[in-house]
Amino acid sequence: xxxxxxxxxxxxxxxxxxxxxxxxxxxxxxxxxxxxxxxxxxxxxxxxxxxxxxxxxxxxxxxxxxxxxxxxxxxxxxxxxxxxxxxxxxxxxxxxxxxxxxxxxxxxxxxxxxxxxxxxxxxxxxxxxxxxxxxxxxxxxxxxxxxxxxxxxxxxxxxxxxxxxxxxxxxxxxxxxxxxxxxxxxxxxxxxxxxxxxxxxxxxxxxxxxxxxxxxxxxxxxxxxxxxxxxxxxxxxxxxxxxxxxxxxxxxxxxxxxxxxxxxxxxxxxxxxxxxxxxxxxxxxxxxxxxx
Numbered sequence: 672x673x674x675x676x677x678x679x680x681x682x683x684x685x686x687x688x689x690x691x692x693x694x695x696x697x698x699x700x701x702x703x704x705x706x707x708x709x710x711x712x713x714x715x716x717x718x719x720x721x722x723x724x725x726x727x728x729x730x731x732x733x734x735x736x737x738x739x740x741x742x743x744x745x746x747x748x749x750x751x752x753x754x755x756x757x758x759x760x761x762x763x764x765x766x767x768x769x770x771x772x773x774x775x776x777x778x779x780x781x782x783x784x785x786x787x788x789x790x791x792x793x794x795x796x797x798x799x800x801x802x803x804x805x806x807x808x809x810x811x812x813x814x815x816x817x818x819x820x821x822x823x824x825x826x827x828x829x830x831x832x833x834x835x836x837x838x839x840x841x842x843x844x845x846x847x848x849x850x851x852x853x854x855x856x857x858x859x860x861x862x863x864x865x866x867x868x869x870x871x872x873x874x875x876x877x878x879x880x881x882x883x884x885x886x887x888x889x890x891x892x893x894x895x896x897x898x899x900x901x902x903x904x905x906x907x908x909x910x911x912x913x914x915x916x917x918x919x920x921x922x923x924x925x926x927x928x929x930x931x932x933x934x935x936x937x938x939x940x941x942x943x944x945x946x947x948x949x950x951x952x953x954x955x956x957x958x959x960x961x962x963x
Contacts, residue, residue, distance in 0.1 A: 677956045818848070
């Protein structure tokens with residue numbers, strides 16, 4: 672039988688503009704909401720949202736920016752599941768000559784600050800990065816002492832956590848949290864492939880991470896850059912759900928920048944249909960993810 676596969680679209684991400692520099696990456700709340708609507712109309716059941724400073728385009732964490740994006744999406748009446756990030760606030764980029772100071776001004780944030788927009792806005796889903804790792808030339812630090820209160824705040828808000836795992840040990844740690852009741856017994860995992868320096872974007876690495884998922888897990892996976900679309904096919908064939916979007920990849924195909932997120936979603940839809948699979952509707956996604 673044909674299976675329905677959830678497509679998540681990661682709209683803008685948390686990369687600095689000098690790392691992406693792509694004019695079609697949405698920046699303002701109005702642009703992010705408009706891209707979310709177009710992605711949903713193209714076939715995405717879930718939209719994954721970071722926010723940016725409207726003046727500078729740099730990554731931001733302000734509650735007001737999240738509120739405006741969410742209110743614009745909800746006012747549109749276009750059906751989709753809203754997935755807000757809690758990843759920002761974990762970045763560490765200490766200076767070599769003085770590790771007490773940051774090279775780029777970024778500072779770690781408290782669990783309460785990182786989840787305030789989840790508590791206030793109550794999206795359908797929010798990401799929870801179970802990852803402490805080298806992250807390019809910086810690092811991301813998510814200690815258990817931070818993850819536990821974040822998971823508790825997410826649960827109390829009635830929001831489904833999407834557990835983002837970047838390597839094998841992260842799956843192991845999340846599975847332990849599930850066994851302790853700190854994460855839901857029906858967890859949702861997002862396996863993040865090809866991010867330096869986590870798991871490589873290979874089938875072998877994906878299979879290893881998949882093999883360690885707790886019984887009863889729903890899982891999705893994605894890869895960044897040129898591996899985005901091959902990973903769509905590989906993940907779908909292995910029984911998972913998929914993610915595309917400008918957060919992870921700027922190109923529709925080699926040498927052709929994507930004009931917004933919708934073209935990336937449409938290509939993912941085409942890949943699924945070529946495999947005799949269908950993009951899940953938002954209602955099907957709610958059923959699969961057990962979201963009321």
